[in-house]
Amino acid sequence: MGLELTVDNLVKRFGTRELFAIEQLQVREGESVHLKGENGVGKTTLMKIMAGLEKPCSGTVIVTPKQRRWWSGRIHPDVIYLHQTPYVFMSKVIDNVAYGLKLRGGSRQNIKIKVKQALVWARLEHLAEQPAHSLSGGERQRLALARAWILAPRLLFLDEPTANLDRHSVSTVAELVSQLLKQGTTIMVSSHQSNRVTELCTRHLLLEGGALHEGVHHENMPHEIDSMMEPQRYAQH
Amino acid sequence: MAILLSAIPAILVGFLLAMTDFPGRWIVIAVFNALMAVPTVVIGLTLYLLLSRSGPFGEMHLLFSQPAMVIGQILLCFPVLVCMSHAAFQGIDRRAWETARTLGAHCARASVTLACEARFALLAALLAGFSRIISEVGCSMMVGGNILGYSRNIPTAIALETSKGEFAQGIALGFVLLLLALVLNFALASVRGKGQLV
Numbered sequence A: 001m002g003l004e005l006t007v008d009n010l011v012k013r014f015g016t017r018e019l020f021a022i023e024q025l026q027v028r029e030g031e032s033v034h035l036k037g038e039n040g041v042g043k044t045t046l047m048k049i050m051a052g053l054e055k056p057c058s059g060t061v062i063v064t065p066k067q068r069r070w071w072s073g074r075i076h077p078d079v080i081y082l083h084q085t086p087y088v089f090m091s092k093v094i095d096n097v098a099y100g101l102k103l104r105g106g107s108r109q110n111i112k113i114k115v116k117q118a119l120v121w122a123r124l125e126h127l128a129e130q131p132a133h134s135l136s137g138g139e140r141q142r143l144a145l146a147r148a149w150i151l152a153p154r155l156l157f158l159d160e161p162t163a164n165l166d167r168h169s170v171s172t173v174a175e176l177v178s179q180l181l182k183q184g185t186t187i188m189v190s191s192h193q194s195n196r197v198t199e200l201c202t203r204h205l206l207l208e209g210g211a212l213h214e215g216v217h218h219e220n221m222p223h224e225i226d227s228m229m230e231p232q233r234y235a236q237h
Numbered sequence B: 001m002a003i004l005l006s007a008i009p010a011i012l013v014g015f016l017l018a019m020t021d022f023p024g025r026w027i028v029i030a031v032f033n034a035l036m037a038v039p040t041v042v043i044g045l046t047l048y049l050l051l052s053r054s055g056p057f058g059e060m061h062l063l064f065s066q067p068a069m070v071i072g073q074i075l076l077c078f079p080v081l082v083c084m085s086h087a088a089f090q091g092i093d094r095r096a097w098e099t100a101r102t103l104g105a106h107c108a109r110a111s112v113t114l115a116c117e118a119r120f121a122l123l124a125a126l127l128a129g130f131s132r133i134i135s136e137v138g139c140s141m142m143v144g145g146n147i148l149g150y151s152r153n154i155p156t157a158i159a160l161e162t163s164k165g166e167f168a169q170g171i172a173l174g175f176v177l178l179l180l181a182l183v184l185n186f187a188l189a190s191v192r193g194k195g196q197l198v
Ligand SMILES: Nc1ncnc2c1ncn2[C@@H]1O[C@H](COP(=O)(O)OP(=O)(O)O)[C@@H](O)[C@H]1O
Pocket: A014, A019, A037, A038, A039, A040, A041, A042, A043, A044, A045, A046
């Protein structure tokens, strides 16, 4: 059965200021959604609420099929949210990647193999033994992706994954995201402007003035320079 | 001994104060901050009054015993531990919690992760609590009674030797304490240094 996330009459307020009110939103498995909106309209807040990390003031977020453990609360195990600037645990890169898998349990051998795969996938294998704090912004973003990828999430929230990255890192992240999409992961990307990652999305949502609008935006800004530089990103690795 | 007894509950209190938001939270924090600065003799006096024959816990005959000293020491280091672990957990990014949770950690496991992230600050908290204990005379003296071989510890022994005029003995014991403090602090510094370099 496909994963489905339904948002119903969601309202979020900070103090007396209403950030947004959303009547209805459905995200089905296999979709790729771009959540657009200016800075400060509440994209981060909305995605955290949808991922179960924050409480709405009213309304519901339901993920079906339910897979609740008594302790998991609002957080669905197949739903993962990635911060705009990822938090890295004070340990080695390899331990950061293994974190979620160790929580799930399983044989050491198995974990080791999967971590190795994830590192290769995110092109971090040369940094495996480095302390995660020494990584650059782009490498941290890839680390966060690997840390999520290893858990095979079915719905992944990416909060402005390219906001603080240089162009080269952006194309690497875009590459990883397109692979996630090919694997059938449902993705929701927030971004205040369109870029290489949001171009991969087929559905566009606009959060504006506290309301959510549906729309297919054909951005008239092809990223020619980026495409011209594409071959380079393989050359460098 | 006392530090071990109080470490876990104190760190838990510090954690709760940092993570939860309940009305009056800042009052609790302020109270613990104030307690941190209370002179040790005052705590000793309070405990003395509580434990003495005519006090509310008089029947337990705890005055001038080791349990009484341990209770005193717990009272001394608890506020220090609470305040410093509160600061430690507050220094941790809220994204750390969210990252742990979204990657499938339940609340208890995510808390452990946070404690790991704050490990150096927590270690420093333990050390500060321990310093408070080994540097005080007042409380031990009042409720322990400084009985030789039973409730005498190094600080109270120093106080006694000095009042007897036996300065050499006092100075020697003082060096022992100084050494102890230095060793502990160096140990912490080296662990921390390693943690940052690796
Ligand atoms: N914990 C909070 N307390 C008060 N206001 C908040 C909190 N979190 C976010 N906000 C406010 O909500 C607004 C939207 O924030 P955010 O969701 O980060 O927007 P975006 O990601 O679209 O830039 C901001 O104006 C911010 O000030």
